[in-house]
Amino acid sequence: MSYAIKEIFLTLQGEGGQIGRTAVFCRFTGCNLWSGQEADRASAVCQFCDTDFVGMDGVGGGRFADVQMLANAIEQCWGQRDQKQRFVVFTGGEPLLQLDEQLIQALKQKDFYIAVETNGTLPVPKGVDWICVSPKAGAELVQTYGDELKLIYPQEGLDPQDFIEFAFTTFRLQPKDDHNKKEHLQKAIEFCQNNPVWHLSLQTHKLIGIP
Ligand SMILES: C[S@@+](CC[C@H](N)C(=O)[O-])C[C@H]1O[C@@H](n2cnc3c(N)ncnc32)[C@H](O)[C@@H]1O
Numbered sequence: 542m543s544y545a546i547k548e549i550f551l552t553l554q555g556e557g558g559q560i561g562r563t564a565v566f567c568r569f570t571g572c573n574l575w576s577g578q579e580a581d582r583a584s585a586v587c588q589f590c591d592t593d594f595v596g597m598d599g600v601g602g603g604r605f606a607d608v609q610m611l612a613n614a615i616e617q618c619w620g621q622r623d624q625k626q627r628f629v630v631f632t633g634g635e636p637l638l639q640l641d642e643q644l645i646q647a648l649k650q651k652d653f654y655i656a657v658e659t660n661g662t663l664p665v666p667k668g669v670d671w672i673c674v675s676p677k678a679g680a681e682l683v684q685t686y687g688d689e690l691k692l693i694y695p696q697e698g699l700d701p702q703d704f705i706e707f708a709f710t711t712f713r714l715q716p717k718d719d720h721n722k723k724e725h726l727q728k729a730i731e732f733c734q735n736n737p738v739w740h741l742s743l744q745t746h747k748l749i750g751i752p
Pocket residue numbers: 572589590591592632633634635636658659660661674675691693715716717718719744
């Protein structure tokens with residue numbers, strides 16, 4: 542299978558339970574909840590996306606003809622850094638439209654610890670080490686277990702407490718970044734303080750100005 546990749550870059554994981562860890566981010570092109578075109582945003586299922594996942598024109602992006610070519614590009618992005626610490630985060634767009642067991646196995650053979658950021662509408666393939674699910678109002682949740690459930694807050698028609706029955710190790714509330722982000726942060730702080738199973742997740746890469 543070939544893979545359509547928006548960008549591949551090295552940064553620090555900015556969000557959630559692996560925060561601060563040096564990682565190769567592999568961002569897949571395309572999503573099933575929004576076309577990525579601004580003209581479609583208001584009619585999309587997911588309307589608050591902060592990411593450009595359209596096309597293959599980002600740093601390190603492109604069409605990868607087979608699994609080895611993509612795995613090699615991810616390895617090359619990690620470079621000569623400590624092999625025992627190798628860490629890749631698959632995101633997008635929606636990575637589960639393309640991420641398959643073959644790619645996971647190819648990276649395992651290169652000793653990568655593998656994380657995925659998904660909207661939870663598709664099942665995570667076998668072999669992923671860290672599953673982060675971020676459910677979206679109006680989209681069916683299919684992936685109901687994982688290492689963290691990272692809910693963007695607030696979302697109309699979505700009550701965080703409806704999720705705590707699912708089999709996630711941790712529950713995080715991440716304030717929605719939009720024109721009202723200060724207000725969303727205050728609401729998220731308040732919600733966490735009143736419902737301590739929820740931990741606050743901040744997008745620290747935005748705070749420190751890295752990708
Ligand atoms: C761009 S998404 C890609 C992965 C996947 N499609 C998903 O939604 O989880 C990566 C992460 O950013 C979060 N995110 C997207 N837009 C955001 C925003 N405006 N404010 C806060 N978090 C946001 C998503 O919920 C998800 O946890």
